[in-house]
Amino acid sequence: xxxVGIIGINGLVxxxxxxxxxxxxxxxxxxxxRKDALTDLDIAVLCTDNVDSVQLVEALKDKAKxxxxxxxxxxxxxxxxxxxxxxxxxxxxxxxQLIASPNCTVTPIAMALHALGKKYKIKxxxxxxxxxxxxxxKKLVEEANKPDSIYNKNCMPQIGxxxxxxxxxxxxxxxxxxxxxxxxxxxxxxxxTVRVFVDxxxxxxxxxxxxxxxxxxxxxxxxxxxxxxxYGENIFTPKEVxxxxxxxxxxxRQDMYDxxxxxxxxxxxxxxxxxxxxxxxxxxxxxxxxxx
Numbered sequence: 001x002x003x004v005g006i007i008g009i010n011g012l013v014x015x016x017x018x019x020x021x022x023x024x025x026x027x028x029x030x031x032x033x034r035k036d037a038l039t040d041l042d043i044a045v046l047c048t049d050n051v052d053s054v055q056l057v058e059a060l061k062d063k064a065k066x067x068x069x070x071x072x073x074x075x076x077x078x079x080x081x082x083x084x085x086x087x088x089x090x091x092x093x094x095x096x097q098l099i100a101s102p103n104c105t106v107t108p109i110a111m112a113l114h115a116l117g118k119k120y121k122i123k124x125x126x127x128x129x130x131x132x133x134x135x136x137x138k139k140l141v142e143e144a145n146k147p148d149s150i151y152n153k154n155c156m157p158q159i160g161x162x163x164x165x166x167x168x169x170x171x172x173x174x175x176x177x178x179x180x181x182x183x184x185x186x187x188x189x190x191x192x193t194v195r196v197f198v199d200x201x202x203x204x205x206x207x208x209x210x211x212x213x214x215x216x217x218x219x220x221x222x223x224x225x226x227x228x229x230x231y232g233e234n235i236f237t238p239k240e241v242x243x244x245x246x247x248x249x250x251x252x253r254q255d256m257y258d259x260x261x262x263x264x265x266x267x268x269x270x271x272x273x274x275x276x277x278x279x280x281x282x283x284x285x286x287x288x289x290x291x292x
Contacts, residue, residue, distance in 0.1 A: 001028040002287055005064070007056055008034050008047030012138060013070060013275045017047060020272070020280035026287060038063055042292045045279050046070055057098060065292050068099045068282050070275060075100040075177055082180050085281040086228045087114045092282070094291050099282060102181060103173045104202060104274025105129050105193060108247045108266040110181045112206065115226035116262075117182070119218060124209040125178070126190040131159060132238060134200040135270050144197065156195040168193060201238035202274060203267040213259035216252065223249055228273065238267050245269070245277055 004021060008014045009031040021029055032038060034052050044064040046053050050073040057074070060067050074080045081091035082100045087110060092099055102110070113122050133141045133151065136159075144151035160169030171191040179187050224231035229247050236248040247268040255261035268274060286292055 002026055002042045002292055003028050003030055003040070004283055005030040005032055005038070005041040005044045006047060007032045007036075007038070007044060008052070008070075010034075011047055012134060012271055013279075014047035016271050016276035017045060017279055020277050021283060024280060024284045024287060027283070040064070042066070043068065043283055043286060045283065047276075047279075061097070065097070066099065066286055067097055068101060068279050070101050070279055072103065072173060074098060075102060075173075076180065082177060083282055084110055084181055084278060085285050086111060086226070087181055088183075089282075089285045092286060092289075092291065101275065101278050101282065102177050103170070104135060104270040105131065105170070105204070106174045106177045106181070107274050107278065108202075108204060108249075108268055109174065109189075109206065110178050111226065111229060111247055112223065112249065112264075112266065113178070113182055113184075113187075113208070115222045115229060116208070116210075116219060118222060120210040120212055120214065122184075122187070122208050122210050124188045124190070126207040126209075127174075127192070127204050129191075129193045130155075130196045130198070130203040130205075130238075131193060132196065132198045132200045132202055132270055135159075135202060135274070136195065141199070151195065151197060153197050155197070157192070159193045159195050167191070198238050200242045200269060200271065201267055202270040203238055203265065205265055206263070207255075208262045209258075210260050210262070214254055214262045216254055219262060220252060223252070236265075236267050241267050242269050243272070245272055247273055 004027045041064040043066045045068045050071045053071040053073045170193045175189040236250045249266045251265040
């Protein structure tokens with residue numbers, strides 16, 4: 001049996017990852033708190049913050065064949081693949097010890113662009129996110145439900161720190177990570193990220209500009225047949241997609257002024273496909289490919 005360790009088992013992502021990994025065959029799951037002594041592993045998945053991940057990656061260098069890190073610490077580091085299995089699993093090889101899983105918000109953007117990129121050359125992405133409380137962890141969920149919290153029944157147009165440019169750290173993650181995952185260094189992304197008083201499931205309103213005119217029938221087919229995406233003519237909301245694996249897309253429409261512009265709404269469980277499920281899919285790929 002292949003030994004897969006979850007480090008950070010007590011958090012939302014760690015607990016959800018365990019449930020996802022129970023569906024993966026031929027593995028034995030080992031559970032660790034952030035500060036527990038570590039044993040030898042075939043695959044270690046770090047459900048930890050940046051500071052802990054740095055220390056754990058060093059500690060696991062001689063203890064784990066593969067390390068899958070869920071934090072943002074190594075995502076943009078050269079030589080570290082940033083993986084969404086529907087898009088770029090081939091970036092994982094036997095020589096790849098450290099693998100990064102992307103920011104939750106970038107996942108539906110990258111998947112939609114990858115689906116549409118088979119027929120269209122996307123030049124620009126505009127989006128506004130509506131990010132659930134669960135994305136900030138258990139502490140934020142508890143804080144937001146206090147009557148005097150600024151998050152309580154409110155929208156907070158800042159996630160992460162505000163930089164000198166005026167952008168938030170969360171916004172810049174989506175820009176740079178999308179470019180790396182899709183291997184589109186010239187992609188222009190106009191981001192705005194907002195925390196909203198929703199328990200779980202992130203949503204985004206997305207606008208794309210391509211070099212070609214969009215064909216709605218074709219775009220619906222490309223999105224609807226893409227692995228991990230469910231397209232619907234009906235409306236999807238965060239409440240109904242919570243607990244589901246897929247990225248849901250609706251409200252697809254061509255711009256009324258410019259046929260090269262496409263608008264749509266997407267919502268997905270940020271703890272699942274935005275984090276834990278993506279990590280589990282990376283583990284499953286490593287196992288199925290016989291890399292360990």
